[in-house]
Amino acid sequence: MMHDGKDSDGRRGELGALEADSMLEQLFAEARATPADPRPEFLERIMADAAAMQPQADVVEPVRDRPAKNLLRQVGAAAARRWEALVWPVGLAATALSGVWLGGWADLNGFVSGSGFAGSDLAMSLAYGFPQAAGLIGGY
């Protein structure tokens, strides 16, 4: 009888374990079948965060009515994006300044007109150093 009692207890225990397993599986299945179903306002919060954090896409610049009004600002903005954009205006300005400086030097040394050159220090030095060349310089 003792054995019968132990067997009976064992069977009850096994049955109980099976029932507990079955119940747990059923509860898990029901939980899986219940979607979280986020509320619309919660999803809107998520999307607002996404919009705020999103890196800017390449935006096409709108067409402007007065494109040439603020060239310097455009060049500056371009330079902020890419320093190479500064190369051509700086080069242009340097070339112009060089031209002005060379023009002044040429004028002082008589390269602008023949008579001016004849009276210049350079012409006198040439005539003194190279008498043969004096004939080529007007006034000597």
Added chain:
Amino acid sequence: MALDSQSPSGDAELLARYASGDRTAASVLTARLVPPALAVAQRLLGDRAEAEDVVQEAMLRLWRAAPTWEVGQARVSTWLYRVVVNLCTDRFRRRVPQPRDDLPDRPDTAPGQEARLQAQARAEALQSALETLPERQHQAVVLRDIEGLPNPQIAEILGVSVEAVESLAARGRRGLKQALSGRQAELGFKDDA
């Protein structure tokens, strides 16, 4: 539905598109990632509002990480689950335990009402039992038995070995059965003594 059932590479591509300014990518990612992440957070915290806060924070971190996300570094879903689980852990440790509300009295006996009440009672019983488990067991059971994630992914999320996941889940299931013992009849299961 687990995040993993969606294409992991698709998530990474969507994240890259988001980072390059594609506005629709964010909405697609949100639709794919948020519901399962919210389900996990709710199971871990037992509170919807707190779960929403956690998932919002996790998604915010994902948006921040998007520009520097390296394809192949991790699955987006695994990364998000890990952040959600860690944030839940932080909250769970900080908060003061609150008594759970009992089911409200509902005299309505309309057809279907009893079944709904019983389903709600079962869901609450499972949640209560889950909350009796140690933290890691709780997480392992939720991710494996409810979310249906594979053990290797759970191991990656929890930062433990696959063997540890199996052990945690097995101990968790035993703990749940113990917590639910004696409630079979109350919850409408047959063959209860």
